[in-house]
Amino acid sequence: MGGDHAPVAILEGARGALTAYPDLFLHLVGDEARMAPILKHMGMARELIERTRIVHCASVVTMEDKATTILKEKKDASIRIAAQLVRDGQADGLVSMGHTGAAMVASMKEMGTLPGVDRPCLASVMPNLTGRPTVLLDVGANVDCKPEHIAQFAVMGAVYAEEVLGLPRPRVGVLSVGEEDGKGSATTKEAAQALRDLDLNFLGNAEGRDIWNGKFDVIACDGFVGNAILKSSEALAEGLLNGLTATFMENWFTRLGGFLAMPALRRFKKKLDYAEYGGAPLLGVKGITIIGHGRSNSHAVQSAIRAALTASEHRVNERILQSLARLLPESA
C-alpha cells in the first residue's frame, strides 16, 4: 500500500515479477477493497493469479506517521502484517515502497536480528556512470556507530554485493576523509583496522568521491554520514536534472535542442536510474527486507521483488552468518 503510486504501480510490478520469475509466490498485503478492482482491471492470467494471495489489512502507515506508529496506534498496519508473514515462515522476504522507518521498525521488531549483528543497517545501491553500482551502508540513520558496527556493515554489504548484485569479490572500503590509513575519525580508523585483518577484498579508506567513480563496490559508514550523503546526493542530482529540464524550456532554440538530444538524454538518465537495482536492503534481520523508493514505478517494484527473490535463493542471511562468524568471531 506504500509509495507515491500505490497500489497501481505495486500491482503492476508484482505482475511483471510473477511473469518473469516462475517460482515466485506473492502475498499482497493491503486493503483488498482497493486492490481487487485494480487486479481485475489488469486482467492477470489465471496462472499468475494462482501464485498470489491477498492478505487483507485495512490499516496503512502514511508518510505523515512516525516510524513507531506500528508499535502503538497502528499495530495492524500492512507493513507489520507483512513482516509477521516472514517471521512465521509463510514468506521468505518483504518488499515495501512505503515509509522507510516503519519498514525498518516492523522488520526489526517482528523478524529480530541475526546473531552476531549488533545493528541491522540499510544499504543504498548507488548507481553511477561506470554502470557498476556502489553499495553505501548504513544510510538508515544508525547514528553514533561503534567501530564494530561499521565493520559488520562492511561484511554484510560485501555479501549482498556479491550474492544479489553479482559483483564478484567486491572491493570494500570504509568511508573516511582521506585515502591514507592515518586519516579518519577514531571510529573509522578502528573499523578499518578490524577489516584489514580479515579475508575480505578490503581496499582501505574510501572518500566521498569514491561513491561515484566505481573504485569501490561497498563503502561502509556511520548511518549519520550515510544518511546525510544519500539525502544530499538525491537533492543535488534532482536539482541538476530539473534545472537542466528547465533550461531546455527557455526558448525555441533550446526546445529544439532538447528534442533532438532527448533519446540520448533518456539513455543517460537510465544509467543513473535506481529502478534497476531494486531498492535498499535492510541487512542483518532474520529475514529479507527490501525497501524501495517512494517514487518507485512498476519497473522499480519488479526490481525490488527480484532483489528479494535473489537474496532468498542465494541464502544471503546464511552467507552473512558465515562471514560474520568467520570474519568477526568475537562478535558471533
Next chain:
Amino acid sequence: MGGDHAPVAILEGARGALTAYPDLFLHLVGDEARMAPILKHMGMARELIERTRIVHCASVVTMEDKATTILKEKKDASIRIAAQLVRDGQADGLVSMGHTGAAMVASMKEMGTLPGVDRPCLASVMPNLTGRPTVLLDVGANVDCKPEHIAQFAVMGAVYAEEVLGLPRPRVGVLSVGEEDGKGSATTKEAAQALRDLDLNFLGNAEGRDIWNGKFDVIACDGFVGNAILKSSEALAEGLLNGLTATFMENWFTRLGGFLAMPALRRFKKKLDYAEYGGAPLLGVKGITIIGHGRSNSHAVQSAIRAALTASEHRVNERILQSLARLLPESA
C-alpha cells in the same frame, strides 16, 4: 604559486582585483623568476603595479606534499611566508589556490587561533539553483567534533554569511538525519540545544537535502561529515555534467541539439559556479585566509581576493569575537 593554473591564473585574477578594488594592495608571494615574465607580458598599468609587491620565495608546496611539510621539509614555502605576512601585520589576509591542508596548517601555525575558538574550521560556500548559496562548515576534516565545536562553527558561519556574502540574518541549522529536534547523534542534539538558546536565527536541524534547496544559509556539522559530503557532491555534479557532455557528442542529432541549447546550458552551469563565491574561508584564525579551488580560473581568483577584502573591511574576526563572547560566554 598554488593551483592548476598557477601562476598565470593567479596573476590575471590579481590584476582583475587590483582594477576592481582601488584600495587593494597585494603581496605576490612566490617565485619571482616565474612571476616576473608573466607580469611583464600581461602589461599591467603602472598604477596597478604600484599596488603590488613581489615577495620572492622559491619553495612551493605541491599537491603531492603532506600538509605538514611546511613544518619540517619546506619551512620557507610560499604559503607559510604568506601566513607570516598576516601574522606580522603586513597583510590583512591570505588567499591561496594551492594545497588546502598546507594553507590551513600555515594559517593556524603562524596566525594562531582566535580566543574562544577551539578549532578553526573550513567553510564551503555551496552554490545552488536558488541563486543564494549555503555555507557548509566544517568541511576541513576536523573529525570527532564535540558539540561546542559545532556550535562555534555555526556562529562563525553566520558571521561570514552576513558580513561577506551579504545574507541578512542568516538562517542557521545543524546537519542531522531528520528535521525533528529528537533526531540526530548525541553530539548534534547537544550542539542544537546550545544554539537554540542563543540570539541567532537558528532553525534547528537541517538534512542533507537542505544543502541544495536554499532553506538554510548556514549548516554546521562535524568536519568528517562535511568533508565526505563536499567530496561526494563535487564528484556527483562533475560526473553528471561530464556524462551529459558525452551524451551530446553521441551523434549528429545530439550534437545539433547541444549546439542549440549551449547558451542556455552555459547560463545554467554559471548558476552553479563556485567561482562566484571566492573560495572557502578558514574561520577562527587570527587573520583572514581564503582557500580557493585548485582549478580556479582568474575569475575565481579575483572572487577569492574580493572575499578576503570584504572580510577585512567588515572586520569579520571582530564580529566573530563579539558573537562568540556574547553567544557562547563560557567558551570565551
